[in-house]
Amino acid sequence: MKATERRPKQRPRAGEVRLEGQPVSPGVAIGYAAVAHEPAPPSVDMARRDCNPGHERTRLHDAIGRSVAQLGRLHDRLALLPEDGQVEIGSLLEVYRRMLGPSRLRRGIEARLEHGMLAEAAVMQETEALATHMLAPPGRPAPQGEDAVAARRRAGEFREIGRRLVRNLSGTPYRSFSALPDGAILVAEQLRPADAALIDPSRIAAVVTEEGGSTGHTAILLRALGIPAVLAAHGLLAQVRRRTRLVVDGVTGHVIIRPSSRTAAAARVDVAAYARERQMLGRLRRLPARLSSGEVLTLQANLEIPAELPMVAQSGAAGIGLLRSEFLFMNTDTLPDEDRQEAIYLPLIEAMAGDPVTIRVVDWGSEKNSDALSRVGIGHGGDVNPALGVRGIRLLLQHRTLLETQFAAILRAANAGPVRVLLPMVSGVGEVRAARDIYARIGRRLRRKGVEIPDPLPPLGIMIETPAAALMADVLAQEAEFLAIGTNDLTMYALAADRAAADVTALYDPLHPAVLRLLRMTADAGLRQRRPVSLCGELASDPLAVPLLVGLGVRSFSMHASAVPRVKRTIRAAAMDDCRRMACRALEATDGEEVRAMLTAYAHDLRHPGDG
Ligand code: PEP
Ligand code: MG
Numbered sequence: 001m002k003a004t005e006r007r008p009k010q011r012p013r014a015g016e017v018r019l020e021g022q023p024v025s026p027g028v029a030i031g032y033a034a035v036a037h038e039p040a041p042p043s044v045d046m047a048r049r050d051c052n053p054g055h056e057r058t059r060l061h062d063a064i065g066r067s068v069a070q071l072g073r074l075h076d077r078l079a080l081l082p083e084d085g086q087v088e089i090g091s092l093l094e095v096y097r098r099m100l101g102p103s104r105l106r107r108g109i110e111a112r113l114e115h116g117m118l119a120e121a122a123v124m125q126e127t128e129a130l131a132t133h134m135l136a137p138p139g140r141p142a143p144q145g146e147d148a149v150a151a152r153r154r155a156g157e158f159r160e161i162g163r164r165l166v167r168n169l170s171g172t173p174y175r176s177f178s179a180l181p182d183g184a185i186l187v188a189e190q191l192r193p194a195d196a197a198l199i200d201p202s203r204i205a206a207v208v209t210e211e212g213g214s215t216g217h218t219a220i221l222l223r224a225l226g227i228p229a230v231l232a233a234h235g236l237l238a239q240v241r242r243r244t245r246l247v248v249d250g251v252t253g254h255v256i257i258r259p260s261s262r263t264a265a266a267a268r269v270d271v272a273a274y275a276r277e278r279q280m281l282g283r284l285r286r287l288p289a290r291l292s293s294g295e296v297l298t299l300q301a302n303l304e305i306p307a308e309l310p311m312v313a314q315s316g317a318a319g320i321g322l323l324r325s326e327f328l329f330m331n332t333d334t335l336p337d338e339d340r341q342e343a344i345y346l347p348l349i350e351a352m353a354g355d356p357v358t359i360r361v362v363d364w365g366s367e368k369n370s371d372a373l374s375r376v377g378i379g380h381g382g383d384v385n386p387a388l389g390v391r392g393i394r395l396l397l398q399h400r401t402l403l404e405t406q407f408a409a410i411l412r413a414a415n416a417g418p419v420r421v422l423l424p425m426v427s428g429v430g431e432v433r434a435a436r437d438i439y440a441r442i443g444r445r446l447r448r449k450g451v452e453i454p455d456p457l458p459p460l461g462i463m464i465e466t467p468a469a470a471l472m473a474d475v476l477a478q479e480a481e482f483l484a485i486g487t488n489d490l491t492m493y494a495l496a497a498d499r500a501a502a503d504v505t506a507l508y509d510p511l512h513p514a515v516l517r518l519l520r521m522t523a524d525a526g527l528r529q530r531r532p533v534s535l536c537g538e539l540a541s542d543p544l545a546v547p548l549l550v551g552l553g554v555r556s557f558s559m560h561a562s563a564v565p566r567v568k569r570t571i572r573a574a575a576m577d578d579c580r581r582m583a584c585r586a587l588e589a590t591d592g593e594e595v596r597a598m599l600t601a602y603a604h605d606l607r608h609p610g611d612g
Helices: 053-080 083-100 104-113 119-135 145-170 217-225 261-284 306-315 325-329 338-351 371-375 393-398 400-416 429-448 467-471 487-495 513-528 546-551 561-573 576-588 592-605
Strands: 017-020 022-025 028-035 184-188 204-209 229-231 245-249 254-257 298-303 320-324 357-360 419-423 460-464 483-485 533-535 556-560
Touching: 022 217, 028 204, 028 261, 053 083, 053 104, 053 119, 053 145, 083 104, 083 145, 083 217, 104 119, 119 145, 184 245, 204 245, 217 229, 229 245, 245 261, 261 561, 298 306, 298 561, 306 338, 306 561, 320 325, 320 556, 325 338, 338 357, 338 400, 393 400, 393 429, 400 419, 400 429, 419 429, 429 460, 460 467, 467 487, 467 513, 483 513, 487 513, 513 533, 513 576, 513 592, 546 561, 546 576, 546 592, 556 561, 576 592
Parallel strands: 028 184, 184 204, 204 229, 298 320, 298 556, 320 357, 357 419, 419 460, 460 483, 483 533, 533 556
Antiparallel strands: 017 254, 022 229, 028 245, 245 254
16 A cells, blocks of 8 residues: 655755646646645554454444445535536445445455454555455456556555545544635645545646546546646656646646746636637537538447446537447456346436447457456467457357347347447458347347347447458448448557557557558448448547548547547538548558648648637
8 A cells, every 4th residue: 555655845946847747637727736745644553463353343343334424425525526527436436335345355354353453454454455466366467458457446446445444443534625725726646536526626726646647537537527637747746835836737748837927928828728629619519510511420429438428428429339348347256147238238328318329249358358257267268369369259259148148138228229239350251140140039039028129120230440351341241230440450450560569559550551541441331332331449539530531431430528529620620622632642642650741731721710
């Protein structure tokens, strides 16, 4: 457990100093620092083994009671947060509450008390053991990519609940932000999600911390609260005191300490421009995604977890273009059955109020790993190269009950609104035919049982994310009712550059003409076979790339909800003729750099109203 200690006092340097941290929530702020130090944690005798287990159990139960009451008070504050903040912190509080219930954590702590340990020591050891287990599961490869992010988050949750219990056992106080002056910039060594939930966004201009990262709950919450924030600004606390003047840029990650009058004047211009931009992006929400030449496109949202749903509504997205159902299999020891899955899909479909929801059946394998699936013997079969092994539809066709359960749950929920079903990692027509047979059989079985499901069945589509699928898109389009291009994997497989490997990032370029030619083939095949084609890889959220993608023939895009307004702004300024011209040039370009230079020049020429 990382204890926060006060740093030894150093004399801050005079004059302007620039630090660089991780920008986690956009916006620019200028103001005075309010430094929130954390009370030192209690010192705990970890070696004692002579405590009375009964007495320590009672202390533990009292501390759990106090912790539950505190979480309840935090929950009561939820109504004061914006909608997406409510969802983020609400589900986090639920996780904490479950941990304090009859959980593995509680059983582990109580077992340690039987050995005469002090309750504080038992809590610290058990939460640290569980956190370490998350980060480095014994006998299994360490989690990678998105799994590593989820594991770090889960480890943080164990440590956080451990800290709360230890504070309640020892009566150590929490810090409070209620006394901070209006308009202050909150400066701290670190900020935990429960702390962030206590911040009143109307009173705090920005947040800067010395530690933290962009993918944790704190970052997500600060984004949801709309507070400009930079985390991991190393060297911050050695330089900043109470009322030190700061400029915080949550877009670039810059923190400017004691800005000169010229820097402060420039920052004030940025603050005003950012406020105008937010207003303008907000207005865009209700406007159509129409090119300046008149053609209307579709912008939808990708959803990783249901908690992101309110952001989808706020973004103005016209439905969910990709629901990655992997979340159902993460952080769980048991496979979600048909009822549980239906109960998750149903509110998502209802919330979209008539806009389509595209549910992709689980794309497991490659760099993704699941406790629930490994437990029943499904997962990496020792593939030499998991990205080229049994993943996506290949895995589902080997473990058909998994696919059958998911199809059945989706079909049961599909009466609530328009649904589309998507197959991942397709590389051949046989896979689509096999999956379609199962889909039809599950449909017949449900009808025989008297379950009401849509007739005809919801469209069954395929991801185009292998070069084979792109090259064969005209054939595959005869078997699938829609095509969704996954540029994340398509780029990886086309350029033989792992999407998660840092040493080949320079080679991993979705704007490489080789990738663009595959996109063009897919869009052409969709047009010829009259099948809708969408693009749901990260490239869809890049305003620079979208005019080119339109020129290549893509008319529907799905991206993280937060990207929708900016992409829409670019679309509304672009013209179809220009898009087509750029596509012709890009297909003849020699490399991605040449394409990027052309797109940058075009973006520069587009004038966005309100850009100033
Ligand atoms: C893709 O590969 O582009 C895609 C959308 O799927 P994922 O990122 O989930 O692999
Ligand atoms: Mg993919």
